[in-house]
Amino acid sequence: MNDEAIEMTEVAARSRADVDAAAEEHAWREPGTIRTVMLMAGITFREAARRRILWIAAIAGLAFLALFGAGLHAMLRSMSPTLPAVSRHEGVGMMLMMSFYGGSLMTSLMAALTSCDTLSGEIASGTIHAIATKPVRRWALVLGKWAGFVVLLGAYILFIEGGSILISWTESRYLPPHAVSVLGLIWLQAILMLGMTMASSTRLSALTSGACTVGLYGLAFIGGWIEQFGALRHVRACVDLGIVASLVMPSDALWRRAAWRMQPPLLGAIGVGPFSSATVPSLIMILYAGIYALAALLLAQVLFERRDL
Amino acid sequence: MAALTIDTEGLRKNFGTRPAVRDLTLQVGRGEAFGFLGPNGAGKSTSIKMLLGLVKPTAGRALLLGHPVGTRAVRARIGFLPEHFRFYDWLTASELVLFHGRLCGVAESVLRRRVPQLLERVGLSGHRTKPLRSFSKGMMQRVGLAQAIVNDPEILFLDEPTSGLDPAGRKLVRQVIREQRDRGATVFLNSHLLGEVEKSCDRVALIREGTVVGMYAMGAWQTGHTEVEVLTGGINPAALALLSTIEGLMVTANDGTRLGLRVPNEHALPEVVRCLVESGVRVFSVIPQRVSLEDLFLETMGPDQGL
Numbered sequence: 001m002n003d004e005a006i007e008m009t010e011v012a013a014r015s016r017a018d019v020d021a022a023a024e025e026h027a028w029r030e031p032g033t034i035r036t037v038m039l040m041a042g043i044t045f046r047e048a049a050r051r052r053i054l055w056i057a058a059i060a061g062l063a064f065l066a067l068f069g070a071g072l073h074a075m076l077r078s079m080s081p082t083l084p085a086v087s088r089h090e091g092v093g094m095m096l097m098m099s100f101y102g103g104s105l106m107t108s109l110m111a112a113l114t115s116c117d118t119l120s121g122e123i124a125s126g127t128i129h130a131i132a133t134k135p136v137r138r139w140a141l142v143l144g145k146w147a148g149f150v151v152l153l154g155a156y157i158l159f160i161e162g163g164s165i166l167i168s169w170t171e172s173r174y175l176p177p178h179a180v181s182v183l184g185l186i187w188l189q190a191i192l193m194l195g196m197t198m199a200s201s202t203r204l205s206a207l208t209s210g211a212c213t214v215g216l217y218g219l220a221f222i223g224g225w226i227e228q229f230g231a232l233r234h235v236r237a238c239v240d241l242g243i244v245a246s247l248v249m250p251s252d253a254l255w256r257r258a259a260w261r262m263q264p265p266l267l268g269a270i271g272v273g274p275f276s277s278a279t280v281p282s283l284i285m286i287l288y289a290g291i292y293a294l295a296a297l298l299l300a301q302v303l304f305e306r307r308d309l
Numbered sequence: 310m311a312a313l314t315i316d317t318e319g320l321r322k323n324f325g326t327r328p329a330v331r332d333l334t335l336q337v338g339r340g341e342a343f344g345f346l347g348p349n350g351a352g353k354s355t356s357i358k359m360l361l362g363l364v365k366p367t368a369g370r371a372l373l374l375g376h377p378v379g380t381r382a383v384r385a386r387i388g389f390l391p392e393h394f395r396f397y398d399w400l401t402a403s404e405l406v407l408f409h410g411r412l413c414g415v416a417e418s419v420l421r422r423r424v425p426q427l428l429e430r431v432g433l434s435g436h437r438t439k440p441l442r443s444f445s446k447g448m449m450q451r452v453g454l455a456q457a458i459v460n461d462p463e464i465l466f467l468d469e470p471t472s473g474l475d476p477a478g479r480k481l482v483r484q485v486i487r488e489q490r491d492r493g494a495t496v497f498l499n500s501h502l503l504g505e506v507e508k509s510c511d512r513v514a515l516i517r518e519g520t521v522v523g524m525y526a527m528g529a530w531q532t533g534h535t536e537v538e539v540l541t542g543g544i545n546p547a548a549l550a551l552l553s554t555i556e557g558l559m560v561t562a563n564d565g566t567r568l569g570l571r572v573p574n575e576h577a578l579p580e581v582v583r584c585l586v587e588s589g590v591r592v593f594s595v596i597p598q599r600v601s602l603e604d605l606f607l608e609t610m611g612p613d614q615g616l
Contacts, residue, residue: 047397130389
């Protein structure tokens, strides 16, 4: 008997004992829900972090921060040294808000673009077949993927918005008010986009899912403007339309709440602008957005659980 | 312990109004290597997906290891190599098998030992730390095979495991199938390569238009006749005249020395030899032609309908 044959016989003998033992005990192993979620979150984070799109987003983010830093530096240099610190900070606060708006837009788009093919792409390529036939709950797979992206988006927000704060602090010793809750609101906005994209990608192609969510984001943006103009000109119908748009997709409401939290007093007095807020979405709207984000995740889980793979 | 590892009755799947599988009725026993054959579009993939719990049946009943298909308890005890196996290409071969082992709930201490063993078993021990993006199609199938058996499954589903494999790879798959069967696991093999199925399986089922049309123990299928090749020193008209008296005999080829005959069954062969010898023909050999699985397949499926 050659070595290979001996080895095969040994493997067969060992394995037969294993099968018999497992079968007799009717025992079976499974990783458990928390472990499944952690495993999927880990692999999804690593998969997304390796995408070229993320590197492009990182480079875009660096360019964005460099532009912000250069702009801020130039603005501060143009200010008279005798200008009171309050006035200087007013200007820095306005620029920082513009930077935050750009960062929130980039993060929201990133949420849609990086996650749109995580389910649809893996269903189409068959990658999901080897995973979904393991002793794991399908909804836990979706939760794990979602969690991986949530962490990734959080990291991106810290990089791009945290970078802006760092630049403003270094250049002018200015820190925006309520920075933590503002970053939290921008993160929730990205999570909202993520949930919607994942829910649609259980049934639609990657491109269509991404387009759907970005379309909803656009709708919310327009709705936000209509609401602000309505509030300034006291047109009730416009305000109502804006609220309806926010109920359909509360992403812009989250940004407007964040902008209101961080805006310097002067900007608040000027009123409407893409980076500021004339009408402030209520805390109930923020709570609604939170529930909306969770409902989107739940929808993704139910749709994935029910579909044929 | 359930004697049958796969037990389905009237399993059906409709996509819209179109039936992909009409009636899948199968019984497969423990330790069997079972071949599942059919032409393109016959419903093989949908059938295997129903057994794996990936696709929900429209009607019918399906049990694996005595439990309804798709439950986690069942999935913990099966392994699956999908057709054209692919995975995140930045993972190394070790990481891939480790990840799937963890998804199966295999203990870390066991995996530390088993992952290198499995990679060695599938001939990839030299490529353990290489990323999958550098792997050929055949290497991907090998690593896919390793992940399919990481949990010592009681039923191993292989969907076209040898497509894209070189002869050494195909031999390896055959060996793994034999090992799995020897240790008591059931192997369910879906393949177009009939020669591979013939070498590996104990039984085969043929599926056509979503319905199981035949189930045979390997080599025990019956056809209505036996083909025979006779080598002689030279055939004469008297021999042919005498042969024509045998009921049901037909001469299918005659090149002067080599005679092709179709007889009702092998019991007619002594009579054939007698006729030839009595006519003065020198007989060197009489070889009944074995009906191959391919012959059976083609006969069962009928003429090619085209695509």
